[in-house]
Amino acid sequence: MESISRRQLMLAGAAAFLADLVVGRGIAVAAGTDTLTIAFNVNLPSFDPTVGPSAVNPTIQAIYRTIFDQYVGQKPDLAFEPGLLTAWGWNDSKTGIWMDVRTGVTWHDGSPFTPDDVVWSLTRAGDQKTGNPIQFVWGALSNFKVDGNRITADAKGYDPALFKWMAFLTGYVLPKAYYTKVGAEGFEKKPVGTGPYMVDAYEGNAFLRLKANPTYWGGKPAFETVVFKFVPDATSRVAEIESGASDVTLEIPYEEYDRLKAKKGLAGVAAPITDIGMIFINSDAAKTLTKEVRLAAHHAIDKDAIIKRLLRGYGVAIDTLDAPEYAAFDAAIKVPYDPKKAAELMKAAGYSPEKPLKTKIQTTRGLKPKDYEMIQAIVGMWRKIGLDAEIEVYEVAKHFELRTSHKLAPFAFYNWGNAIGDPTTSTGFAMFGPSPHSSWKTADLDAKIGPLWGEADEAKRIAGWKAVDRYIAEEGYVLPLIQYVQPIVFKASLKVTPNATGALQPKLVVKG
């Protein structure tokens, strides 16, 4: 037998290493046909979709919806569909609810899914001690009773959006027996759901590898393996898709989207999502920001020009907080670009370009596409009518602190998501005085919104919210700007269905 010297062994090792380094580009080149690699824009901090800050992060819902199932499902066009509940509703007196639970579903660990899991999940979500940020919704339910596959519960009051919340933030069913056995830390280490994909490997800030759930009740998933690479840097995401290291990516600059989708082998889709850009107005500044000034500020903004020139046409101009896909959208409510009218309104308020009203506007920079540039453009438009706004850049955490303590500047730019499209979760929470997230807090508006929270007649409720939107537009209580468009680039061999919620779920990607 021929012996190998130490030197030869070392050389062979070095050769193998170099060969692997250069030739083993299998590392970077994504996806055999059974693997889908997504260059995702945020990290996944925690697997529990019902507690902590990540539970209310809209982007992460794409991952949660892949591992877990929601009580109620949602189609890409925002329409609701059966999830782990097959039917649901309020009782005739609107004092309680009923839910029919899907049969034949198993958890990823092979144990059967039962109505007890639903009851436990809802009870846990409603318990303030667990730290569920949406506890105020779930806490309204009590006295659960299980009869076969039907669950009934009492409700503190009628909430027309309750079942919509079951398809929204923290509306996920977790495994009672497994979670109770392993506890919170154990669940973080090895999460178990009923969703189309099961957790296979996870490295925080790097990747999440999922395997197809062979017994998924919704049918066999299209890919055997799904890899979410956490790539928060947009330049790196562009490189990921351009080099072929990932199959799909999202939320890249529109310039790059246009360039990449024109490249051979790549394709793109850009569709409006349930996320809008808006300027909050602080009601504490109402003394100087009179109705004339507020309306002038709105009429002076040329939203179409901003969308065309800054966002390369990717955006939808909006005049209310309810975007076209939302339940209470009213196309008849318009606040048109009219610089002449804006100048007249400012003149009536006693201001002109020569004698401007000095104020402040806060904005993020780099959080949303061209956010700072957009505000710069708006400030330029305002200057022409005698509104001189100083720009202050703030970061997300500061915005939330100021917003929840009602200390935002007179004008403050931020975004607002509403994946279920209900008016309560757009106009409602953004404009109702008692909401910690509203910036305009006045009795006249609260009096109009208040009765709508519990309105049982759906047609009347939606008409009521449309009337509120009209009133807000007429009074200039907020400046809605644009509905965002989400750019997704993918390999031409794939087909991606855009999701209006913005959640890029692997189940919406199929082999072309």
Add this chain to the structure above:
Amino acid sequence: MIVSVINRLVVAAITLVGVGAIVFVLLRVVPGDPIAMMISPGASPADIAALRARYGLDADLATQFWMWLKALLSGDFGMSISLRRGVLSLLAERLPATLELAFAALALAVALGLFLAVLGTLARRTVCEPLIDALNGLALAVPDFVWALALVLAFGVFVPVLPLSGRINPSIDEGFVTHFYLIESLLRLKLTAFADVASHMAMPVIALGLPLAAVIVRLLKEALKEAMVQDYVLLARLKGMSELRLILQEALRNAIGPTLALTGVQFTFLIGGTVIVERIFSYPGIGNMAVDAVINRDLPLIQGLVLMFGLIFILVNLAVDALAAFFNPRLRHG
């Protein structure tokens, strides 16, 4: 010597407590409330108060600090608000990735810096010298994150030979026992895994190492040039020593002291640079985690990270002092 070491350790402990106190207070004074980011639209003031109490943010500043310090002394760094895990276990998990990256970058910087400084000294007053100086000036002028972006374009897109993100190919299952992937895969002779981890580290290591290499070249080359005209070098030259031997055997030992001291200081900057570079390459170290912690205002995690960075800086400085003493007998003997 022992007294000196004890003194340094005491100063290090005081420094760490000071850093901890400053960071603790600063985090609570600067705008950005972690609870505000979790408040749901329908939350009542009671709900908000309950959330604040849950994360221990309802007490006054002094009480919060005392509770944090007490827990810290018993080895409890607290729970991360965003990651919902113990801070200490998170640091233990992520620190090895950053250490491997930082030390690999240091190794690259020292090797490259040493080589080019010696080459530059050998080639002084030739046409090569200005070329080396110009390249060095470029490496010095460009910050690490710009190198990172340039490398992404060069070796990730135009000539895609290196992986762009992460620490290891998601399809590789090596069942690592430690979090030192590079070292463990090498020791266990898992060459495929080693090559994969090394290839993932290549671009971030170059991005971090190049600026430090340039600093070393600049400093060491100047020191070598000065040493090369000293009497002891001239004497050695008269004895017929080759130019390379003169540099390596005579000049280098005397010239390396100041370079070593500055390399130590620069190495701490290099560790600071991992924050951005890890982010660009989606490398799962403490730098990348720090960015998320700051965005989410994850106070316990930020505090733990700052203490960890502080500890690393102190240890690096201690190591540099020890090395300087090793190379300089005058320092060793007080």
